[in-house]
Amino acid sequence: MRTDDGPAALDDPVGQSLVTRHAHLARRLGRAATYQADVATFSAVSTEPDAEDWADLAELLGPGAFADMFSCPATPPRDWQPVFTLEGRQMIWPGGNPADGPGAGSESDLVELGGDDVPDMLDLVARTEPGPFWPRTHELGTYLGIRVEGTLVAIAGERLRPPGWTEISAVCTAPEARGRGHAARLISGLAARIVARGDRPFLHVAERNSGAVALYERLGFKTRRQVTFRGFRTP
Incomplete structure (x- = not known):
């Protein structure tokens, strides 16, 4: 979740927000981050996540919790249950x-x-x-x-x-x-x-x-x- 003020920042808008201007509203563990629960459900991992990143996000959210990955293209581990998929722009x-x-x-x-x-x-x-x-x-x-x-x-x-x-x-x-x-x-x-x-x-x-x-x-x-x-x- 590197910071970038050019158009590339829009490729990871949740992660970029959580480590910069919304850092005060974030919960973080390792390279995983999510918003405080009553603010938003959006979550983010590294742009090239490994097993530890997904484990950190799962720990942040808790067991059986909803992880709104927004437009993150990375695929979570197989034991993460899909909830929804929605095409957009x-x-x-x-x-x-x-x-x-x-x-x-x-x-x-x-x-x-x-x-x-x-x-x-x-x-x-x-x-x-x-x-x-x-x-x-x-x-x-x-x-x-x-x-x-x-x-x-x-x-x-x-x-x-x-x-x-x-x-x-x-x-x-x-x-x-x-x-x-x-x-x-x-x-x-x-x-x-x-x-x-x-x-x-x-x-x-x-x-x-x-x-x-x-x-x-x-x-x-x-x-x-x-x-x-x-x-x-x-x-």
């Missing part, structure tokens, strides 16, 4: 000012979310299922939301943070509030903040989510590579 912001893009608009109703908003965030995530989200996931970075008459109807936030890059994730809108451009404005608002501090935005999306892929492409994101997301259960 990694997309990056090509450059330029997101504030000038097609998703730009008024940010007057975008609010920054924090610990007091977690119950509402968890409720919205449960209703829309954008991906893994836990009680402390918001600590990974900035989360923005839109409230209508006090009700949280849309969110988007920052997740993985390998050097030089910040991932946009947890993009979701309540069913009754869709079709109003909320997701586009939240993504553009986050991207503008990321670029302003000197990072480049990137994101991951499931291939089967064609609507999200189309939205990200319309906003200007370009596909960098195809990825396969995989999860396992430790022995």
Whole structure:
């Protein structure tokens, strides 16, 4: 899990985040690392793991625990039970000012979310299922939301943070509030903040989510590579 602030950092975004800007949220043993359980389930091993690396990760997680290996291409030992496989893609912001893009608009109703908003965030995530989200996931970075008459109807936030890059994730809108451009404005608002501090935005999306892929492409994101997301259960 070497650090690298160029595009190669995106080949191991979980590992790169855990040993750099998310080190304070990590649990580590040897060359294996994972997030604190109530922050995220993502785990990482060396880019060329050996049996000791997998044993260290299994010890970190515990017996029969879920190991979300994200886009790690390495194959764990045979006694690790497969849980899921999901095809997806990694997309990056090509450059330029997101504030000038097609998703730009008024940010007057975008609010920054924090610990007091977690119950509402968890409720919205449960209703829309954008991906893994836990009680402390918001600590990974900035989360923005839109409230209508006090009700949280849309969110988007920052997740993985390998050097030089910040991932946009947890993009979701309540069913009754869709079709109003909320997701586009939240993504553009986050991207503008990321670029302003000197990072480049990137994101991951499931291939089967064609609507999200189309939205990200319309906003200007370009596909960098195809990825396969995989999860396992430790022995």
